[in-house]
Amino acid sequence: xxxxxLARRCxxxxxxxxxxxxxxxxxxxxxxxxxxxxxxxxxxxxLDFVRTLRELGLDLATIRRVLEGESDLPRVAGAHAEALxxxxxxxxxxxxxxxxxxxxxxxxxxxxxxxxxxxxxxxxERRRLISEFLDSIFEGIPxxxxxxxxxRSVTPELPDDPTDEQVDAWIELAELxxxxxxxxxxxxxxxxxxxxxxxxxxxxxxxQTTAELVIERAGAALRDGVDPASPAARPxxxxxxxxxxxxxxxxxxxxxxxxxxAALELADDPRPERYWxxxxxxxxxxxxxxxxxxxxxxxKALRAAS
Numbered sequence: 001x002x003x004x005x006l007a008r009r010c011x012x013x014x015x016x017x018x019x020x021x022x023x024x025x026x027x028x029x030x031x032x033x034x035x036x037x038x039x040x041x042x043x044x045x046x047l048d049f050v051r052t053l054r055e056l057g058l059d060l061a062t063i064r065r066v067l068e069g070e071s072d073l074p075r076v077a078g079a080h081a082e083a084l085x086x087x088x089x090x091x092x093x094x095x096x097x098x099x100x101x102x103x104x105x106x107x108x109x110x111x112x113x114x115x116x117x118x119x120x121x122x123x124x125e126r127r128r129l130i131s132e133f134l135d136s137i138f139e140g141i142p143x144x145x146x147x148x149x150x151x152r153s154v155t156p157e158l159p160d161d162p163t164d165e166q167v168d169a170w171i172e173l174a175e176l177x178x179x180x181x182x183x184x185x186x187x188x189x190x191x192x193x194x195x196x197x198x199x200x201x202x203x204x205x206x207x208q209t210t211a212e213l214v215i216e217r218a219g220a221a222l223r224d225g226v227d228p229a230s231p232a233a234r235p236x237x238x239x240x241x242x243x244x245x246x247x248x249x250x251x252x253x254x255x256x257x258x259x260x261x262a263a264l265e266l267a268d269d270p271r272p273e274r275y276w277x278x279x280x281x282x283x284x285x286x287x288x289x290x291x292x293x294x295x296x297x298x299x300k301a302l303r304a305a306s
Contacts, residue, residue: 006039010047017047025050025064057084089161093119096167118174119167126170127155133177137186143194147204156282169281176278182271189272192263200259201267202247211291213243218301219294228301237301257306264299268292 003021007014020026021037026047029040046067053063058080065071097119101107107115121129134152158170176182193203202210217236226232238252244260245252273292280287 001039001044003037003039006044006047009044010051012047012051020047020050023060023064025060025067056080085161092162092164093167096164096171099164100168100171115171118171121174123157126158126174129174129177130155133183136183137190141187141190141194142196143190144204154279156279158282159284162282166282166284169278173275173278173282176271176275185266185269186272189267192266198250198259199248200250200256200263201244206247210240210243210247214240214298215289215291215294218298219291221301222293222297228297229304233301234305237298237305240298241302254306257302261299261302261306264295264302268296268299 001009003014003017007017010017017026018037021028026039026043028037029043030038032038050063050067053066054060056077058066058076062071062076066073066076097116100115101112131152134148138148156170156173158166162170193199193201193207201207217240221228221233221236226236241257241260242252244250245256250256270292273290277287277290279285
């Protein structure tokens, strides 16, 4: 067949076939007396192979080495697949940044640059950011070492091939831990749990136990539509306050209830829970039901009962 027939058969332009042929990628079967190129079925198969490798992104120099037996195709394909994986991750990251920018308005160039740097952060930079954040909220507070160690053991492990949701969660988490107001809130909560003097709320395992009780009892009341200001809420409040008082070695009296209410009102902020929700998304943990609504019900009920 002539070059035009070969080009039509393989879906390429004559110019491209001629270029590949001049490079030696598609050998000619011969030439006519007038010098026109002729190709056979083997040339067509080889041209199809070259076109496929080009569509997969291999450069012509690599294709030549493969055709000449200087490079092993499986090894070349594996290396190229790895390179594409890196490119795909970068494209995902860029898409996530652009989608985030599209949802916001009036962003300055500095804010855009900062967001891009957040997304491009390495695993070590992500761990360092969380470590610095925890340092800022623990400094000067006699935090239980075991509690601090557990918090420091949890870092955002963004996978090499993150989903859009994971990238968005990382952007939100990085902005959250950089928020001075959020850091101040956590320091105040930490001082209430670990600072000097009598405590209103427990720490460590006791804190987990009382939290689970609130989620169980107040959460059930919320689902059942119990008005926190109603008489029906009073037994639940008494049970929960008694559990908290016992956990910190206090007496359930009017003074303690005022302190507990102040501590609950301070913690009545969705951001601490959002921190853990974002961690779960980034690290691929199973989602967990929010505890904030149950604690909000308990806070309102305690306020009404005081």
